[in-house]
Amino acid sequence: xxxxxxxxxxxxxxxxxxxxxxxxxxxxxxxxxxxxxxxxxxxxxxxxxxxxxxxxxxxxxxxxxxxxxxxxxxxxxxxxxxxxxxxxxxxxxxxxxxxxxxxxxxxxxxxxxxxxxxxxxxxxxxxxxxxxxxxxxxxxxxxxxxx
Numbered sequence: 001x002x003x004x005x006x007x008x009x010x011x012x013x014x015x016x017x018x019x020x021x022x023x024x025x026x027x028x029x030x031x032x033x034x035x036x037x038x039x040x041x042x043x044x045x046x047x048x049x050x051x052x053x054x055x056x057x058x059x060x061x062x063x064x065x066x067x068x069x070x071x072x073x074x075x076x077x078x079x080x081x082x083x084x085x086x087x088x089x090x091x092x093x094x095x096x097x098x099x100x101x102x103x104x105x106x107x108x109x110x111x112x113x114x115x116x117x118x119x120x121x122x123x124x125x126x127x128x129x130x131x132x133x134x135x136x137x138x139x140x141x142x143x144x145x146x147x
Contacts, residue, residue: 006039006067006139013037013141014115014122022098034099034142039067042135053131060126060135067137068111068124078111078124086147097144103127107138112146119143 001009009027013035022031028038040063045053068078087104090096096104103110107125114121123140 001039003067003070006137007070009037009039010071010122010139010141013139014118014120016141018143028138031098033097033144034140036099036103037139038136039139040135040137044134045132056135057126057128060137063137064111064124064126071111071113071122071124075113075116075122078113080109081112081123081146082109083107083125084109089147096147099140099142100144100147103138103140105129110140110146121146 013027016035018033018035019030020032023029025035025037028036030036040060042056042060045056072078083100083104086096086100090101090104103125106127106129110123110125112121112123121140121142121144123138123142123146125138125140127136127138128134
């Protein structure tokens, strides 16, 4: 997906109502108070010496940063929020709301904006569930305040 398509999908997510129940969508998943969309998905990394994984990680972070600059033109610079402490709190049994609890298991940090004149937040993050699995550039729209 090119940057124009990413921006179009982000605009769609920002305008879309949240569902009453968790479920899969054509772009990812949604639940009460949030939408998560995969803006890009890489190949898997089962073979090789790890160099392709490192290059892909760097490229996905660069793509996230490039998209963040475009969104920054609209809403100003993003906040950089680490989700490591959210993961620790979740693992310790704290009831952290979604989408933050789930994201913290595979997205180390996000670029975050509070959308003007709404109660919604937009976050961009790079996800990887495990070292062999693909990277994803995620767009997240939620009405749940970041933890």
